[in-house]
Amino acid sequence: MKNILVATDFSENSHKTLEYAILIAKAYDAKIYLVHTYLPYYVEPGIYADSLLMMESLNEQTKSMYAKFVPFEKEIEAAGIAYETVLELNDVTSGIFDVIEKHEIDLLVIGRTGSGGFLNKLIGSNAAHIIAKSSIPVLAIPQNVENVVIKQVLYATQLEFDESDILAQLFAITSQLKAKVNLVKVEASFEPDIQSDQQFIDQIKGTFIKEDFEISKVKDEHVTDGILKAAKAQGADLIVLAAHHRNFLSQIIDPSKSKQVIIRSPLPVLTFQFKEEL
Template sequence: MNKILIPIDFSENAERALAAAKIIAEKETTQLLILHAYQPYIADVNITPGNVLPGIDGGDFLSMTNELEGEFQKKLEKYIEEVIAEGYQAEAIWAIGSVQSAVEEAIETHNPSLIVIGRTGTGGFMDKLIGSSATSIGLHSTCPVLVIPPQSMPNKFQKVVYATQFEYDETDILREVFVLMNHLGANLTLLKIQSDSQPNIQADHQFIDEIKSKFTIAADAIVFRESRHVLDGIEDYCDEVGADLLIMSARERSFIEEFLINPSVTRKLIIDTHVPLLVFHLK
């Protein structure tokens, strides 16, 4: 990983994202890009005519907003100083505007290898990032996205589950995954959930044979489970084995978007899973 982009909001969830990024980063070669998107308050003059805020004239309000912006900039600088003191390479990215637009601009400018996002509940940071377009970052980013849920404080990624349906050629993604597993010293399991609601178009063995021919993977590291719902099956298996990282691939009208037809289920996978979720993107 050459560059890891970490959008932060100075909350505990930002700490979780930063902790996960440090696990993956190599101190000598990985640059941690720590981004904060500042959204200044814009008064509604229809509500507060004559003043930008009740009891505060324009000059006072401008001074207050400038002071607030300065405080957030200092917080970002402190984050950078602390990360560098720990031996990591780090750079601050200060942006004005929405989180989503700031992330998109940072991707275009810096071309990160990975985005790490600390997720909150309804109305929080992740909701600002994803917004009403649930697939805009998590499913359609040009680089992998790691989502850290609020239930998790990562200190290692050693037991990893890669959920697949063996319906598409995922060789390129698996190559990246195995490199990451070697770096982390992690154990990888390939998991397929068999469900009546899950189409099974391609023969599994052709994909499994291809994977075995290109990668070293034990027979017992390929697991099949049955479940009424694919999502429940994935989460139940992760809980059973104590997985600390779940990996999935996404492509337009593929496993996540097409086979899990209900868009609320797709949103749940990206936003609500209690296991850290790393999403790769099939090209």
């Protein structure tokens, strides 16, 4: 992992989001890109018919935005991490994905809520769209996280698909952070149970023999509740999900499962992109 993108709306929660990015950047010696996207505002419609006045207004807005980056830049500098500030004149979704492509970003870190409204829009109505469209992992940070630490990780598995690619990415991160992984399957009555769980358990144990992890199952009527209860019981610091982009069966059963966990979780949620062809 070389490049980490932090989306900020300059709210208080954005500082907590940055702390997580710094934690991971230190482990990888990665570079942080700070991005804020905005569309220009005009106080009085029609007053900017003069192009010079319009440019002056845009310049003032730009200066104001860059000034808001300063406290975040100082925080990164204090951590001794390389960084770059990016101000995108664009809508939230397009701006973020433009930066991801331009700077070859490996991880997107976003706050789940923000008083400025920017991240509310991003992780609210657009959360599922961001996760579905993103080709890179997305780490969503809730507003009231107290301790910025990742030592216990819960990975929600269905034990229905070959998840080796996702697990390889996850173990690469947890190895750098020296964190332990608990793979948890929530057994809910409406969830598919087509393949043999033991088949996938044996496969995972055989493939990742050197990794520090455990596999367990819990029963609950709702997958989201089961995941959150297991995370609390295990003292998890992070919940990890795999977004099944093209899995028709998962979409029929619960098209917003990932979004529910992200919105309700009191813990950070890391979502990997899992593209399963049926």
